[in-house]
Amino acid sequence: MKRFHIVLVVCLALIVGCATSPTGRRQLMIVSEDSAIAASKQAYVEMLKPYEQQGKIDNNKGLKDRVFRITERLIAQAIKMRPETKNWEWSIKIIDDPKTVNAWAMAGGKMALYSGLVIQLNATDDELAQVLGHEIAHALAKHSAEKMSVAMASTIGVAAVGVAADRKGLALTGAALAAALAVQKPNSRAAESEADRIGIELAAKAGYDPRASITLWQKMAKVGGKGPPEFLSTHPSPENREKTLAALVPQMMPYYKGKGPRPTYQLKG
Numbered sequence: 001m002k003r004f005h006i007v008l009v010v011c012l013a014l015i016v017g018c019a020t021s022p023t024g025r026r027q028l029m030i031v032s033e034d035s036a037i038a039a040s041k042q043a044y045v046e047m048l049k050p051y052e053q054q055g056k057i058d059n060n061k062g063l064k065d066r067v068f069r070i071t072e073r074l075i076a077q078a079i080k081m082r083p084e085t086k087n088w089e090w091s092i093k094i095i096d097d098p099k100t101v102n103a104w105a106m107a108g109g110k111m112a113l114y115s116g117l118v119i120q121l122n123a124t125d126d127e128l129a130q131v132l133g134h135e136i137a138h139a140l141a142k143h144s145a146e147k148m149s150v151a152m153a154s155t156i157g158v159a160a161v162g163v164a165a166d167r168k169g170l171a172l173t174g175a176a177l178a179a180a181l182a183v184q185k186p187n188s189r190a191a192e193s194e195a196d197r198i199g200i201e202l203a204a205k206a207g208y209d210p211r212a213s214i215t216l217w218q219k220m221a222k223v224g225g226k227g228p229p230e231f232l233s234t235h236p237s238p239e240n241r242e243k244t245l246a247a248l249v250p251q252m253m254p255y256y257k258g259k260g261p262r263p264t265y266q267l268k269g
Protein backbone atom coordinates (compact mmCIF):
# COMPACT_ATOMS: atom_id res chain seq x y z
CA MET A 1 0.00 0.00 0.00
CA LYS A 2 2.78 2.35 0.98
CA ARG A 3 4.70 1.58 -2.18
CA PHE A 4 1.57 2.24 -4.20
CA HIS A 5 1.35 5.66 -2.59
CA ILE A 6 4.92 6.51 -3.46
CA VAL A 7 4.41 5.43 -7.05
CA LEU A 8 1.22 7.45 -7.22
CA VAL A 9 2.88 10.57 -5.81
CA VAL A 10 5.82 10.30 -8.19
CA CYS A 11 3.51 9.74 -11.17
CA LEU A 12 1.39 12.72 -10.25
CA ALA A 13 4.56 14.72 -9.83
CA LEU A 14 5.75 13.74 -13.25
CA ILE A 15 2.44 14.61 -14.87
CA VAL A 16 1.76 17.93 -13.21
CA GLY A 17 5.12 18.94 -11.93
CA CYS A 18 7.67 19.39 -14.64
CA ALA A 19 9.25 22.61 -15.73
CA THR A 20 12.18 23.63 -17.86
CA SER A 21 15.12 25.52 -16.41
CA PRO A 22 16.75 28.55 -18.10
CA THR A 23 19.40 26.28 -19.62
CA GLY A 24 16.75 23.90 -20.97
CA ARG A 25 16.95 21.17 -18.32
CA ARG A 26 13.76 19.37 -17.23
CA GLN A 27 12.95 19.99 -13.56
CA LEU A 28 10.62 18.15 -11.17
CA MET A 29 8.32 20.90 -9.96
CA ILE A 30 5.44 19.88 -7.72
CA VAL A 31 6.06 22.88 -5.47
CA SER A 32 5.28 25.98 -7.51
CA GLU A 33 7.74 28.84 -7.46
CA ASP A 34 5.15 31.08 -5.81
CA SER A 35 4.62 28.68 -2.93
CA ALA A 36 8.40 28.18 -2.63
CA ILE A 37 8.79 31.96 -2.38
CA ALA A 38 6.07 32.24 0.27
CA ALA A 39 7.55 29.35 2.26
CA SER A 40 11.07 30.75 1.95
CA LYS A 41 10.01 34.11 3.32
CA GLN A 42 8.99 32.46 6.58
CA ALA A 43 11.95 30.08 6.63
CA TYR A 44 14.39 32.97 6.07
CA VAL A 45 13.17 34.85 9.14
CA GLU A 46 13.32 31.72 11.28
CA MET A 47 16.78 30.69 10.12
CA LEU A 48 18.26 34.11 10.78
CA LYS A 49 16.53 34.62 14.14
CA PRO A 50 19.14 32.87 16.32
CA TYR A 51 21.93 34.97 14.76
CA GLU A 52 19.90 38.13 15.12
CA GLN A 53 19.35 37.39 18.82
CA GLN A 54 23.12 37.10 19.25
CA GLY A 55 23.76 40.32 17.34
CA LYS A 56 25.51 38.46 14.56
CA ILE A 57 23.74 39.92 11.54
CA ASP A 58 25.24 42.73 9.46
CA ASN A 59 27.36 43.99 12.34
CA ASN A 60 30.45 44.78 10.27
CA LYS A 61 29.54 47.91 8.35
CA GLY A 62 32.53 47.77 6.02
CA LEU A 63 31.78 44.20 4.99
CA LYS A 64 28.07 44.90 4.66
CA ASP A 65 28.66 47.90 2.37
CA ARG A 66 31.03 45.87 0.23
CA VAL A 67 28.68 42.89 -0.11
CA PHE A 68 25.71 45.18 -0.80
CA ARG A 69 27.58 47.05 -3.54
CA ILE A 70 28.43 43.79 -5.33
CA THR A 71 25.02 42.17 -4.79
CA GLU A 72 23.15 45.24 -6.02
CA ARG A 73 25.00 45.16 -9.33
CA LEU A 74 24.33 41.43 -9.70
CA ILE A 75 20.63 41.75 -8.92
CA ALA A 76 20.27 44.46 -11.59
CA GLN A 77 21.60 41.91 -14.11
CA ALA A 78 19.37 39.14 -12.70
CA ILE A 79 16.34 41.36 -13.28
CA LYS A 80 17.45 41.93 -16.88
CA MET A 81 17.60 38.16 -17.31
CA ARG A 82 14.22 37.47 -15.62
CA PRO A 83 12.27 40.75 -15.50
CA GLU A 84 9.50 39.51 -13.21
CA THR A 85 12.07 39.12 -10.42
CA LYS A 86 12.05 42.89 -9.95
CA ASN A 87 8.99 42.21 -7.78
CA TRP A 88 10.92 39.87 -5.50
CA GLU A 89 11.84 41.04 -2.04
CA TRP A 90 15.55 40.51 -2.67
CA SER A 91 17.61 40.35 0.49
CA ILE A 92 21.11 39.47 1.65
CA LYS A 93 22.24 39.18 5.26
CA ILE A 94 25.82 38.77 6.37
CA ILE A 95 26.17 36.34 9.25
CA ASP A 96 29.11 37.04 11.54
CA ASP A 97 30.59 33.55 11.76
CA PRO A 98 34.30 33.54 10.84
CA LYS A 99 34.52 29.74 11.07
CA THR A 100 31.88 28.98 8.44
CA VAL A 101 32.70 29.14 4.74
CA ASN A 102 29.21 29.24 3.33
CA ALA A 103 26.52 31.10 1.43
CA TRP A 104 23.01 30.17 0.39
CA ALA A 105 19.97 31.42 -1.47
CA MET A 106 16.30 30.63 -1.07
CA ALA A 107 13.45 31.05 -3.52
CA GLY A 108 12.61 34.68 -4.18
CA GLY A 109 16.19 35.91 -3.74
CA LYS A 110 16.56 35.55 0.03
CA MET A 111 20.28 35.07 0.65
CA ALA A 112 22.85 34.75 3.38
CA LEU A 113 26.64 34.99 3.33
CA TYR A 114 28.83 33.87 6.24
CA SER A 115 31.72 36.17 7.11
CA GLY A 116 34.00 33.10 7.20
CA LEU A 117 33.78 32.81 3.43
CA VAL A 118 35.19 36.31 2.97
CA ILE A 119 37.80 35.99 5.74
CA GLN A 120 39.07 32.46 5.17
CA LEU A 121 39.27 32.76 1.40
CA ASN A 122 40.53 36.34 1.58
CA ALA A 123 38.05 36.81 -1.24
CA THR A 124 38.42 39.64 -3.74
CA ASP A 125 35.38 41.56 -5.01
CA ASP A 126 35.57 39.56 -8.25
CA GLU A 127 35.55 36.28 -6.32
CA LEU A 128 32.73 37.38 -4.04
CA ALA A 129 30.74 38.33 -7.13
CA GLN A 130 31.15 34.75 -8.37
CA VAL A 131 29.79 33.33 -5.09
CA LEU A 132 26.90 35.77 -4.97
CA GLY A 133 26.18 35.43 -8.70
CA HIS A 134 26.10 31.67 -8.29
CA GLU A 135 23.64 31.96 -5.38
CA ILE A 136 21.43 34.42 -7.25
CA ALA A 137 21.47 31.97 -10.17
CA HIS A 138 20.11 29.19 -7.91
CA ALA A 139 17.15 31.46 -7.08
CA LEU A 140 16.67 32.57 -10.70
CA ALA A 141 16.63 28.98 -11.93
CA LYS A 142 14.07 27.94 -9.27
CA HIS A 143 16.42 25.45 -7.67
CA SER A 144 14.81 25.80 -4.20
CA ALA A 145 11.39 24.90 -5.57
CA GLU A 146 13.03 21.98 -7.35
CA LYS A 147 14.77 20.73 -4.18
CA MET A 148 11.56 21.14 -2.18
CA SER A 149 9.71 19.18 -4.85
CA VAL A 150 12.21 16.36 -4.74
CA ALA A 151 12.06 16.25 -0.92
CA MET A 152 8.29 16.23 -0.88
CA ALA A 153 8.05 13.55 -3.56
CA SER A 154 9.98 11.04 -1.47
CA THR A 155 8.91 9.47 1.80
CA ILE A 156 12.58 9.39 2.79
CA GLY A 157 12.50 13.15 2.43
CA VAL A 158 9.42 13.39 4.58
CA ALA A 159 11.03 11.25 7.30
CA ALA A 160 14.20 13.35 7.10
CA VAL A 161 12.14 16.48 7.46
CA GLY A 162 10.74 15.10 10.73
CA VAL A 163 14.18 14.21 12.11
CA ALA A 164 15.74 17.49 11.07
CA ALA A 165 12.85 19.40 12.59
CA ASP A 166 13.67 17.86 15.97
CA ARG A 167 17.36 18.48 15.56
CA LYS A 168 17.22 22.04 14.34
CA GLY A 169 14.45 23.15 16.67
CA LEU A 170 13.09 25.37 13.93
CA ALA A 171 9.59 26.65 14.51
CA LEU A 172 8.57 25.70 11.02
CA THR A 173 6.22 23.21 9.47
CA GLY A 174 5.37 21.89 6.05
CA ALA A 175 6.53 23.93 3.10
CA ALA A 176 8.49 26.46 5.18
CA LEU A 177 10.43 23.63 6.79
CA ALA A 178 11.11 22.10 3.39
CA ALA A 179 12.40 25.51 2.28
CA ALA A 180 14.73 25.74 5.29
CA LEU A 181 16.04 22.25 4.71
CA ALA A 182 16.48 22.76 1.00
CA VAL A 183 19.34 25.21 1.58
CA GLN A 184 21.08 22.66 3.79
CA LYS A 185 20.85 19.84 1.28
CA PRO A 186 23.38 19.29 -1.48
CA ASN A 187 22.49 20.54 -4.93
CA SER A 188 22.42 18.16 -7.84
CA ARG A 189 25.35 18.40 -10.22
CA ALA A 190 23.00 19.56 -12.93
CA ALA A 191 21.73 22.40 -10.73
CA GLU A 192 25.31 23.27 -9.79
CA SER A 193 26.59 23.57 -13.33
CA GLU A 194 23.52 25.59 -14.21
CA ALA A 195 24.22 27.98 -11.33
CA ASP A 196 27.89 28.21 -12.36
CA ARG A 197 26.91 28.98 -15.94
CA ILE A 198 24.35 31.65 -15.05
CA GLY A 199 26.39 33.04 -12.14
CA ILE A 200 29.54 33.73 -14.15
CA GLU A 201 27.44 35.56 -16.76
CA LEU A 202 25.64 37.72 -14.19
CA ALA A 203 29.01 38.60 -12.64
CA ALA A 204 30.67 39.42 -15.98
CA LYS A 205 27.74 41.62 -17.03
CA ALA A 206 27.92 43.36 -13.65
CA GLY A 207 31.59 44.11 -14.33
CA TYR A 208 33.34 41.34 -12.39
CA ASP A 209 36.23 39.34 -13.81
CA PRO A 210 35.08 35.87 -14.94
CA ARG A 211 38.58 34.49 -14.31
CA ALA A 212 37.83 34.86 -10.58
CA SER A 213 35.45 31.89 -10.83
CA ILE A 214 38.51 29.68 -11.22
CA THR A 215 40.59 31.17 -8.40
CA LEU A 216 37.51 31.06 -6.16
CA TRP A 217 37.14 27.29 -6.46
CA GLN A 218 40.89 26.80 -6.12
CA LYS A 219 40.83 28.75 -2.86
CA MET A 220 37.71 26.90 -1.72
CA ALA A 221 39.43 23.54 -2.20
CA LYS A 222 42.47 24.69 -0.20
CA VAL A 223 40.62 25.89 2.90
CA GLY A 224 41.82 23.56 5.62
CA GLY A 225 40.31 22.71 8.96
CA LYS A 226 38.22 19.67 9.73
CA GLY A 227 36.64 18.41 6.54
CA PRO A 228 35.58 20.52 3.59
CA PRO A 229 33.95 23.91 4.10
CA GLU A 230 30.18 23.77 4.37
CA PHE A 231 29.84 25.39 0.97
CA LEU A 232 31.61 22.42 -0.59
CA SER A 233 29.34 19.92 1.17
CA THR A 234 26.19 21.53 -0.19
CA HIS A 235 27.92 22.23 -3.50
CA PRO A 236 29.19 18.91 -4.82
CA SER A 237 32.22 19.88 -6.83
CA PRO A 238 32.80 17.70 -9.85
CA GLU A 239 36.41 17.27 -10.89
CA ASN A 240 35.82 19.12 -14.11
CA ARG A 241 34.23 22.21 -12.56
CA GLU A 242 37.38 24.27 -13.01
CA LYS A 243 37.70 23.10 -16.62
CA THR A 244 34.09 23.92 -17.41
CA LEU A 245 34.43 27.39 -15.92
CA ALA A 246 37.70 27.98 -17.73
CA ALA A 247 35.97 27.11 -21.00
CA LEU A 248 33.26 29.70 -20.25
CA VAL A 249 35.73 32.51 -19.51
CA PRO A 250 36.43 33.53 -23.15
CA GLN A 251 32.67 33.84 -23.82
CA MET A 252 32.26 36.00 -20.73
CA MET A 253 35.23 38.35 -21.28
CA PRO A 254 33.35 40.63 -23.73
CA TYR A 255 30.64 41.25 -21.09
CA TYR A 256 33.29 42.01 -18.50
CA LYS A 257 35.36 44.25 -20.79
CA GLY A 258 32.28 46.00 -22.19
CA LYS A 259 32.05 49.66 -21.28
CA GLY A 260 28.27 49.55 -20.86
CA PRO A 261 26.74 51.09 -17.73
CA ARG A 262 26.66 48.82 -14.67
CA PRO A 263 23.20 49.47 -13.24
CA THR A 264 22.47 48.73 -9.60
CA TYR A 265 19.42 47.65 -7.64
CA GLN A 266 18.64 49.29 -4.31
CA LEU A 267 18.57 46.68 -1.54
CA LYS A 268 16.64 47.47 1.61
CA GLY A 269 18.26 47.28 5.03
Ligand SMILES: [Zn+2]
Nearest residue numbers: 187192195235
Ligand atom coordinates in the same frame (compact mmCIF):
# COMPACT_ATOMS: atom_id res chain seq x y z
ZN1 LIG B 1 25.38 26.09 -5.80
